[in-house]
Amino acid sequence: MTRGNCTIIDQSGRADRLRKRLSRRAVLKSSAFLASFGLVLTSRPLVGFAMSERHGLSVFGDLKYPPDFAHYDYINPDAPKGGKIALGPVSWNYNQNPQTFNTLNGFVLRGDAPPMIELLFDTLMVRAYDEPAAVYCHLARSVALAPDGSRMTFILRPEARFHDGNPVTADDVVFSYRILKERGHPVLQAALKDIDRVEKEDGKVVFHLAKQHARQGVLDVASIVPIFARAQYDGKAFDASNLTPPVGSGPYRVASVNAGSSLILERDPAYWAAELPTAVGHYNFGTIEIVFTRDQTVLFEAFKKGDITYFEDFSSASWATRYDFPAIKDGRVQRLEIPDHTPSGAQGWFFNTRRAKFADKRTRQAIALTFDFEWSNKQLFHGLYQRTASFFERSAMKAEGLPTGGELALLERYRATLDPDVFKEAYSPPASDGSGKDRSLLRKAFELLTDAGWTKSDKGLTNAAGDVLSIELLANSPLFERIVTPWAANLERLGIPLTFRLVDPSQYQSRIDSFDFDMVGQRYSMSQNMAPTLANFLGSEAAHVNGSLNLAGFANKAVDELIATGLAAKTRDEMNDAGRAIDRIWRAGHYWVPNWNKPVHTIGVWSGFGRPEEDRLYDFQPAIWWWKEARDS
DSSP states (O other): OOOSBOBOOOSSSOOOOOOBOTTSSBBSSOOOOOOOOTTOOBOOOOTTOOSSOBSEEESSSOOSSOTTOOSOTTSOTTOOOOOEEEEOOOOOOTTBOSSOOSOSOOSSSSSOBOTTGGGGOOOSEEEOTTSTTEEEESSEEEEEEOTTSOEEEEEEOTTOBOTTSOBOOHHHHHHHHHHHHHHSOHHHHHHGGGEEEEEEETTEEEEEEOSBOOHHHHHHHHHHOOOOOGGGGTTSOTTOOOOSOOOOOSSEEEEEEETTTEEEEEEOTTOTTTTSTTTTTOOOOSEEEEEOOSOHHHHHHHHHHTSSOEEEOOOHHHHHHSOOSHHHHTTSEEEEEEEOOSOOOEEEEEEOTTSGGGOSHHHHHHHHHTOOHHHHHHHTSTTOOEEOOOTTTTSTTSOOSSOOHHHHHHHHTTGGGSOGGGGSSOOOOOOOOSSSSOHHHHHHHHHHHHHTTOEEETTEEEOTTOOBOOEEEEESOGGGHHHHHHHHHHHHHTTOOEEEEEOOHHHHHHHHHTTOOSEEEEEEOOOSSOOTTHHHHHOTGGGGSTTOSOTTOOOOHHHHHHHHHHHTOSSHHHHHHHHHHHHHHHHHTTOEEEOEEOSEEEEEEETTEEOOSOOOOSSOOGGGOEETTOOOO
């Protein structure tokens, strides 16, 4: 499942990917915690940027696309419009739920909203997915940044329209930023901490930035915040749950709602931005049907019949064994393995260290050692996966070997407060003998538990404080149970009972938001950049904010300051050094049981889809696919 610039776990490999586009696709490319931590630098202009109006912004270096560009290089500008795609949720964020929904308000904490509801809304700027640190004007015609970096000024496109025909005005933009900062989902509130205030001045929208702010956050807030029609909320509570279709200005409108079961979106044939270079070749399907179910088997059966036409398969067992139905054999359905060039995401079972029994890192390490990935990969995953070690797996921010150079220099600032293990080889889970019960690893786990003060009693393993070591692993899908069962057997050998606790989707999300769990499995997708979102996962403040993505309750002042340092970096190398230092601290603390990843997207599709040949993007984008036989609609 995916929450936040953020995703969630595999169900046998089920990486319920939260391609969190806070910038219009998932979990994790953006949510900013403002760091008034000691090393955040004072405001400065972005690279190569003066007060003159610009068509885009970049954190590192010049923009790839010139002011008069016609479209992004990676799309098909002639893609036909029309046709239909039917699918289950593949990524989600904020309060979105992949299994059910009871509200269409998708940017607050209350209720369960449907994924893809963000397609109803436009943003001031949008990302280019072949350029890792740039955004381009969309609702805004231009942007200007004050030479001292204290203000961003946007001029809106006069042709921008909401679905009801009314113009998108500066008042709507100011309202949207103010209301989200006050009542939006905690992830959005965190992202907006970099903005002191938003005002209308001479018909323009002006962001007054905090004196100390994150450089990447300046870009993120312009590309992730949906713009609402202010008039729709007059006299109404913004954060109320309801199924009234919101008025947006985006490429799609709500066509029909079947609460908890399906949501149908239709492309707006009069979409005001269709010819903009940031929209050409995007949003090609005439109809998008999102189907909700708690049981992935039901969804797959619908796919076999053609009721679902796009099925991203997150189960290795399914991918290896279930594609032998008639439509596969006669060529009506294809299996696609599309290379994944994005960071693999931070997927694992997270310890809730707010609970005293998980306070000692030796306890956490011991529990992690009992999970036999090599056995699981061979016996359960058909050899399709590789082990995850890093929070930034498959990115330049992954720590390797001993710390050196800039990374070591950063860590040296905090040596007195850091675990000595941080300065050793970056921790990676040891490979087992593949037997499913590696005696050497179990022996090591037992030694760690003993060192942490756990002894056997008639209640089980207890410590001096009287805590009993047991684990409830919270889940909202039964498909993961087959992976947990052999792990639980190993834990039982050490005297640690593990319960697989399956709850309904709403209860699951409520317990996640309030940190009411021992352990929980999640996958959070990451970008090539250190986004301000990172503070929502690993920042000390987020550890105490309900609804945040800091599941582990991880709080480390050095990491707070390193996040701020990375966000204020002038070069990509400086950012990567800060990322590697953070990764090294996280891994040395054993705050999770890291899972696995695979270097391809495994997707089943019914014949008729078209997609660009270019796959080397910084995010996976089905939004730029099309239906080959479509006619304009």
